[in-house]
Amino acid sequence: MEKRIDHILGALEECCVLINDEQIDSLEVGFTASDLSEKTGYSRNNVSRELKQLVLENRAIRIGGRPVLFLSRKLPGLKSYSSEQLAGNTFSSLPEFIESVRNGKELEKLADNEKENAFLDLIGSDKSMQTQVKQAIAGILYPPSGLNTLLIGETGVGKTTFANAMYRFAVANEKFTEDAPYILFNCADYSGNPQLLLSHLFGHVKGAFTGAEEEKRGLVSQANGGILFLDEIHRLPPEGQEMLFSLMDRGEYRRLGESATHQKADVLIIAATTEDPDEAILKTFLRRIPNVIKIPSLKERSMEERLELIYLYFKSEAKAINRQITVSTDVINFLLFYDCVNNLGQLINDIKLTTASAFSESLVSGTECLNIEVGNLPKHHFNFFLILEEQRKHYFDWNGKEAFDFYPDDAPSSIEELVTNFQQESAFYKELEKNSKKYFEKGIAAEEIRRYVDTETMKYFGNAENRRIYQGENEQEKPIYKIIPEEEYHFLFRVIEETLSQQKIYLNNQAMIGLMMHLKNVISKIQGGSYNSHSRSEVKQSKALSYQIMAEKIIHQISQHYHISVPAYETSMIALFLNSLDLKNEGKRVGILVIAHGNYAAKDMAAVANKLLQVKHCHAICMPLEASVSEVLEQSIEMVRQIDEGKGVLLLVDMGSLTTFGEIITEETGSLTRTLSCVSTPYVLEATRLALSNSYDIDEILNVLQDNGKEYSYVASSRHGLPEVDTQKPKIKEKIFHLIEETTTFINVDKVSKLLEDAYQKILEQAKIQHTDSLYIKYIFHTVTMLERAIQKNTLRYYNFDEKISEFESIYEVIEKEFQVIEASFGIQIDKDEIAYVAEIFYFSNINDDQAGKKKNELLLKKFIN
Structure with missing residues (x-):
């Protein structure tokens, strides 16, 4: 139809x-x-x-x-007409359209004769991007000084790169001089403060607003004689769009605070947006931009083009590292068919993270060539089974090749302009290699060096990812915006900064972010009706009246802005916080240690807290499912010894035997400990923020965390065993699955959980074993990671299999039969050793489900430290 x-x-x-x-x-x-x-x-x-x-x-x-x-x-x-010759598809008037038709043929001939490598370098310029390139050429060459242009398309499609190519084409064809400026401005950078945004763009005169103590030259002035690229133009407020009218119409504009005179500038505007321009941009502004170019998404480009892009980016990495890179065809297939949500920007960063992982391995192993396998792929948002299913729909003849080689000399000379700053990236890799060699010479263990390399690469490329490094697109977006929306961030920042500056107090980034995060949390709870003022204990008062007054001013502005009533308790909290800053945080602080099951969960939560608060105060220990309790306990004891500053260490743990560590650690080290179970990232953030202020002791931090969410239970140091969790409740199950998902790379937990739960119920029935929350959680955690290992063909060995299997052979046979369905569903084979581990979980759960068994576990833990 x-x-x-x-x-x-x-x-x-x-x-x-x-x-x-x-x-x-x-x-x-x-x-x-x-x-x-x-x-x-x-x-x-x-x-x-x-x-x-x-x-x-x-x-x-x-x-x-x-x-x-x-x-x-x-x-x-x-x-003599073809649709490609038109410079856009939106015209402000009929005469303008007629003129474009009449001039189109002449422009097309000129473009064919004088097209330069600026566009030829773009992959797809002769395929999916052919129409867009013709529109851009026509827009640049249109007499007398080009057409203002709007680039539209999804995040990460390469709008910034396309605009840069337009500029280079214009210079090559002498539409601009060789030294003509190309100014890039992201309108989202100051969208929470329109006055500051317009000041950056147009400049201001002295006294235009509070704080404008001298004249300022704006970006429009700096772009005179060249191109001004306005990224995320939809974030420019309506008054800002209107201020551009006279610039586009007559080459005139006014600075902020200027009324009697005009400034002159000859500027070609190239704008970009991810939004529907008809909805997000003023109609009067759109009419002044006749050339609208839609940049296709990665899904809209052919597989051949995507393969070219993958080759190009691996060549660029080989050049940056100055080493040969060998990439398996499995990795190439993966990158060809996975759902790359954020387009080229994500594809580039995933290739960078993959290469960095292989580089880390090469440093530790001492190999010159980087060998990239599936295990080097980043874990985030990959659904391996959907990818395999998608791969079966396509066929690429690799001519029997198992891998592709990329060499530093393969990269085209223009690669720097297409991807990133190679000098900066090459310097990073050289420094990493130099430091690693020093550590080897000092006799530091290979595993320690690997951790160092992994940490440094994730810092470098993790920051790049948050800035969306692809060709500078959305370059200034901050990680904190994921916690505090950008507009709220700027409002809170302004309120705090203006209030404190009156008393000559200036917070560092760490303190500012910590205070804003607390205020955002309070605002959200009050707006959502979840703020429980009855549970707030009386906070000790700041002795200095000035801090109380500043806190009241901040709360007053927040109350008016959000139309809410903030309890007096929060005013006292802020005053106390400001008072503690006056002590310059030279006192002792409570240590924070996150311990969680899995390979990454604890480190990821700690990394988020440290990154957002710009500190290194939160520490983490991961407990892989194959690791013994004694190993992790020993690591925890040593870590507490290192991080205890004298006020104790708060342990944030997820479940199971980890909840029993506090008492043992205290007995072994003499350090005061408290334990909070069922930890999540928001609580790690809050605990770290509170710990950074030396005005809180460990119990006060614990009380605040308890008040903020009753679903997180305080585990006293005398409490042992797994916390009570009703796994039949959807919310609790969701938390468990979310925690598991953080430890996996290839498994889609939502898809696999139904199969695993069906098998779990049948095993219980046939083996006549009673369900417990502890058994269910252990089973789910182990079997998900077991399937992950089966995919990677990285099976855990079960020592003395033949000798031990006799103890629980009947359970083993039941499990082996039920898991045949799962093997068939995923097209994998589960090793008998892995089945034995699952059988062992059910066996020991069955015999230890009494108080004597729990006491036995306590004694075993005690034994580990003796």
Whole structure:
């Protein structure tokens, strides 16, 4: 059945067939939404909506005025016309459209003769990007000084790179001088403070606003004689868009605070947005940008182009590292078919993280060549089974090759302009290699060196990922915006900074972020009705009245802005916080240690807290499922010894035997400990923030955390065993699965959980074993990671299998049978050793489900430290 949009387009094309050169000369072209409504029978509103979409998809032309007219891009009745020659598909008036048609052929010839490598370097310039390149060329060469252009497309498609190519093409074709400026400005950087944004863009005169103590030259002035690229133009407020009108119309603008005079500037505007321009940008602004170019997403590009991109980025990495890189065809297939949500930006960063992982291995193993296998792929948002299923739909003939080699000399000379700053990245890898060699010479263990390399690479490329490193797109986005929305961040920052600056107090980044995060949490709880003022204990008062006054000013502005009533308790809390800063945090602080099952969960939570608070105060220990309790306990004891500053250490743990560590650690080290179970990232953040202030002792921090969420239970140092958890409740199950998901790379936990739960129920029934929450959690954690290992063919060995299996052979046989269904579902084979571990979980759960068994576990833990 034909879609409505295609029916309307067909009707528009039928109307346009009869348009000829004579009608163009007499300015008699175009059809209204009413015309097409009458022709198709659809309502005018529906026709208008579909016409907007057709213009956005570059299948129709919109001509502004009264009434608004539309044309199909196919105009076969016109001589010497092709749709590619038009500089855009939106025109402010009929004369402007006619002029574009008349000049189009001349521009196309000029572009064909003088096209430079600026566009030829872009992969897809002769395929999926061919129309876009022609539009860009026409926009640059359009007399007398080019057309203002709008680039639209999803995040990460390469709008910034395309704009840069337009600039280089313009310089190569002498539309600008060789030293013409190219100024890039992301309108999102200051969107929470419109006055500051407009000041950056247009400049200001002295006294234009509070704090404007001297004149400032804006980016428009700096871009004079060149191009101003305005990224995320939809974040520019309406008054900012209106201020650009006179610049685009007459080459004039006013600085903030300027009324009597105008500034002059000859600037070509290239703007970019990820939003629907008809919804996010003023119509009057859009009419001044006739050249609209849609950059295709990665999904809209061919597999051949995607393969070219993958090759290009691996070549660039080989050049940056100055080593040969060998990439398995499995990795190439993976990168070809996985769902790359954030387009080229994500593809590039995933390749960088993959290469960095292989580089880390090469340093430790001492190999010169980097060998990249599936295990080096980053774990985030990969669904391995969907990828394998997708791969089966496609066929690439690798001619029997198992891997592809990339050499430093393979990279094209223009690669620096396409990807990133190679000098900076090469310097990073050289420094990493130099430091690693020093550590080896000092006799530091290989595992320690590996941890160092992994930490440094994740710092470097993790920061790059958060900034969306791909060609500078959204370069200034901060990680904190994921916790505090950007506009709220700027509001809170301004309130705190302005209030404290009156008393000549200036917070460092760590203290500022900590205070803003606390305020954001309080605001959210009050707005959501979850703030429990009855559970707040009386906070000790700051002795200095000035801190109380500053705190009251901050709370007053927040109350007015959000229309909420903030309890006096929070005012006292802020005053106490400010008072503690006056002591310059030279006192002792409570140590924070996160311990969790899995390979990554604890480190990831600690890393988030440290990164957002810009400290290294939160420490972590991971407990892989194959690790023994004694090993992790010994690590924890040693860590507490290192981080205890004299006020004790708060242990944030997830479950199981970890909840019993506190008492043992205290007895062994003499350090005061407290334990909070069922930990999550928000609680790690809050605990670290509170610990950074030396005004809190360990019990006060624990009380605040308890008040913030009763679902997290305080585990007293005398408590042992797994915390009570009803796994039949959806919310609790969801938390468990989320925790498991943080430890996996290839497994989709949601998909596999149903199969594993079915098997679990059947095993219980056949083996006549009673369900417990402890058994269920152990089973789920172990079996998910077991499947992960089976995919990677990295099986755990079960020592003395033949000797031990006799103890629980009947359970083993039941499990082996039930897991045949799971093996068939995923096309994998589970080793008998892995089945033995699962059987052991059920066996020991069955015999230890009494108080004597629990006491035995206590004694075993005691034994580990003796």
